[in-house]
Every structure is written in C-alpha cells, then in structure tokens.
Amino acid sequence: MGNGKNKELLAAKIIGIPRGLSYYLDNFSWEEFFEILGYRVEYSEDSSAETFAAGNQLAGSEQCFPVKVYYGHVVSLLQKTTNLFIPQYTSLEQGTYCCPKVIGLPQLIKNTIPQEFNLLTAEIDLGREKFTKGNILSLARQLTWNPLRISRALTYFGQNSKRLPSKIPEGEKFVGPSRDQGKNGLIGVVAHQYALQDSLLNMGIMNRLGEYGFAYVTSEHYPRPESPANPGYFNRRAPHWDFGQNILHAVQGMLLDKDIRGIIFITYFGCGIDAFLEEIFKDQVCDQKPYLGLTLDEHSGEAGLMTRIEAFLDMMIRKEGKNRHAD
C-alpha cells in the first residue's frame, strides 16, 4: 500500500468500519473524514447472537466478550468490503492510555483473521498532536492522490477530533442530565461506552430497568472535567486508563447526585481495568448507595442475571415501602 498505489483499494471506494469498541468513542466522525477523501463508509450490522458466534471462532479464548463480538463485526463486514478501517487508539489525553486490547486491535485482527483484506489504520494519541497528525496524513495519502482532498481531510480532523466524548449539552454538564425519575426512581448505569450502546453486550439490562418502573442515566452523561483531574472523592490517584477514569468520574458524579438511588456497574470477565475499579467500588460505594456489580461474558445465563437485577431493584422498592410505613 502507500501513496495510493493499491488499485483494489482505490477502485472499491468503500471503507468498512466495524461497530464495536472504539467505534463508540464518538469523538470523531470518520464517515465524514472518508467522504472528503472520496470514499463511502459501510458499517456492520447491529450485534446479534450470530455476530458473536462468528467472532468466537476466530478470537482467542483469553479475549474478553466485547473483543470477541468485535471479531464478529469484522467477519460480517468482510462480506461487504475488503477494505477495513480499524483505528489504533492509544490515548485520549496526555498521561492516560486506552486498554491494551484496544491499542493492539488492528494488529490483533490482521494477524488472526485468515481472510485477506486491506487494513487501514492510524495510531491516534490525542495527547501527542503532531504525531497523530502525521499518522492521519499518511492514512489520507493511502486513499487519494488529490492534495486538495488530503488537506481538507486533515483540516477536518484537526478541527473536529476531540479529546473527550462531548455529546452532552452544555447545561447538563454541572447539574447532570435532565431526567425523568421513573415510578420507582433513577438508577445510574456505569459501563464502558461500547457496552452501554450495544444491547448484545449489556444483555438488555436497561430495558429491564424500565419494566420494573425505574428510569436510568448512564455514565456517558457524566463526562470527565475539562482538565485531567483526580477524582478527589475516592481519595486516590487517577487510574492509568482513559476508560477507567471516565468510569471513576461518572461514579463520583452519581454518588453526589441526590436523585440517583442505586448504581449498577456492568463489566466483563477478563477486563483488567474494571477489575481494579470493582475493588474500589466494593470498598467505597457500598456504604453510600446500593451498588450492584455485574460481571458478564458469553456464558452469562439470563436467569442468574435477572435474579440479581430483580433482587437489587426489590431491595430499593422495599426499603422505600418500609420508610413510608415508618412515617
């Protein structure tokens, strides 16, 4: 590849983006970026049992559930196009890092999927602007000769790539999202972004909350502060990982948020980041608000999961009832 010499890639004019992991970071619209360069973007379908089954055959057994599902997205996309874009996010800000599986994703996929395909990637380290810009430039050069398009795409990246996901409206940043309290109250759901967005990964937990008369807000609604700061609440050093920091800040926000009655933390077996956070939460959250940690993987039985969620919600409903009788 390089310098637009790959005829196949250039001819197809289509680039596939798997919908998993970094896709949900939401910090930048790759679709528009590639459109400027003259390419149409194809996405993979919603995750389903089939996606997982396809991915599980190729992913190593030590991979976490979300990575296995990502493999499935790659496999299904390869039926549409042989050009895949898998960005290599290493860091979202200076001093913190993405999880090792996300960092190694492009190489991991390229070396374990038997089918031949064109891997497009670029290392993105938002703490190192020049370095990242250089990588984006070489990515753009692989896709077109046209210097005008390249420079426009580069400008687009410079202006639009953001350090943090910032879909949250300005007014909500401090007081928390505007909310409907539900019949029984509001629950905070904490998880990595890809887990919150993908209902295969979160096993439809949020819908269940609704069935029991609870409304919910997710950790996405509690962004990190503008400048990297230690979450003072937990009285400890900020974790080394971007995603971990997001989660820690979200939980801090939820603990201080009077409307939130309980917190559910969804995590996956084998997640090194969450393993540390879980210990902190078990230690420090339980005393203050009802807390439920759910560790999921592809073997998670619906029955056991529902028993836990039901019991957790019952605990809050019955507590309220008891308080009512006491008055």
Add this chain to the structure above:
Amino acid sequence: MNQYYVGVDVGSVSTNIVLLDSKDNQKLSEALYIRTKGQPMESLREGFKILQDKGYSSEDILGVGVTGSARVLIGHIIGADSIKNEITAHAVAAINRYPQVKTVIEIGGQDSKMIILREGVVVDFAMNTICAAGTGSFLDQQAFRLNIPIEEFGEFALRTVEPVRIAGRCTVFAETDMVHKQQEGATKEQIVAGLCEALVRNYLNNVAKGKSIEEPVLFQGGVAFNQGIKNAFEKELGVQLVIPDHFNVMGALGSAILAKEAIHETNKPTLFKGFEIMQRNHLLKRVECRDCSNACELTEVTVAGEIVAKWGDRCGKWQK
C-alpha cells in the same frame, strides 16, 4: 374454616411448598421438602397431590407466591400472584422468623447467597458468580462419590478433629484432591470434614468477600442441615450461627408472605388455577425464535394441543 397462602420454591435440588395460615404469619400449616430430581413439574405435581390428599382444597387458597430458579415457568402454569427472586424471598422469610437478623447465609443447590440486612431492610447481597464449588450440589455429588447418604454427611464430618485440606476452588480440582488424599490414607471422615471446610472457605472467599458479617447470622437453605458445614462456618467466622426452624423451606415461606403482600396490595382475588392444574398434562418445549438474528430461546407450554404460555424473548413479543 382455615384459609392459606401457598409458597412454592422450585429450585435445582428441592421443590418446597408451604401453606401459611392466612391469619397468622408465624404459623406454617404444612411444609413440604421434595427432591426436584431435574423435573420441576413432576415434583410440584407430587407436592400438590400430597396437599390434596391431606384434604386441602383449592378454594381455601387466598394467594400463591413462587420463587426459585423455575419460578417463571411454574408461575405461568399455576397462576401465581407473586413471582419473586430467591434473594427477596429468603430475606422476607428471615425477617419474618427473626426480625433482628443482620446477616443471612443461604446455601442452596445451585447457588449460594449472602444477604446483609439492617433494621429489617436488605441493604446488600451477593451471589456466587461462576462456580458451583460453594453449593449444595457439590456436596451432593461428593457424598454420592464417597457412598455416604447426604443426610449423614454432616455427622461424618463431626467424627474427626483433623480434617484434611482440600482445594475448594473448583469441584474438579476438589475431586482430584480428594482422590489423592484418599490414596495417601486419609479416612472418609477426614475427607468429609475437609470438604466442609473447603466449601466454607470457598463461600467466604467468593460470596462473602468484602461484606461485613454482623450477628445475628441466620443460616438457611438445605445445606444448613449439615452440622459439619455449620461448625466449619462458626470456626472460620468466630460467631454463632442461628438455624431457624423450617430452615430448608425459607424460600417458600418468603414467597407465601410475598403472595399475601401482593394480594393485600392489589385487593384482587388470587390468580391460582387450583391444585388440580398440575394433574393436567403440560407439554414443555424449548423453541428457538427465528424472527430476528438474536435467535432467543423460548419456552413454550402446551396443554391439550393449545399453546398457553410462551416466554424467554428479549423483545417481549411472545410474552403478551
């Protein structure tokens, strides 16, 4: 004439049924403990038959509550007024028997739980996550392997003062360890006592981790019958465990109380279809829904060729 609330707990190892006197929350008129043997429907039919034979009539039932791993299935079939998870049911029963309870240790067939209560309210709970080494089925299997009736398992453990140390992290490893220890000359008694300690260690490491265990501590579930386990817990925790009467049907008792609550709340007559319903032939089938790529596994119940219930879907279209 007496009237009753029925509580049913259909678990993996046992199916329990209680009749709670409608006037007195403390009075259990019947408490049945029946081995499920992998057939929840059969064991419930057997239980209902016993109640009918004793002269209880469906007309005297004011409400029915169901809990246990087969609660949804059974609840659909018999017409339950309350279908609740085991944790809530056990907590409610514990409070009923022992209002000042602060910790509940419950070890059932398939899972083990710890419930933390303060002032009659559940404030925290935990369940075993990945492994069955801390549950009743594990003991059941090992008792079978050692050729000891499960009822005598606890006594065996009491006959020795020197339990051998057995790896309790995983049932497969535990079994390897047991065989090894047997070959090294350990007695059956020492092995049984070692297993009890392994189960308790496993429970405390997995389920009770990070929980503040305060007295009074109630020990309930079928495994509470096992004196060896009780002793191992007391040794490890340094507290006395209270074993409530009816410890083995606490889940059923809790669901009877929950049924009573549900009936009082809605003020409607019970949905119970009668003890006779179990005499009809319910045909159960697992079917895969092919309507979308999620391929949910559904449970379908047919009576006389007619589908009476279907559930297990993520989207909810079959449950209506």
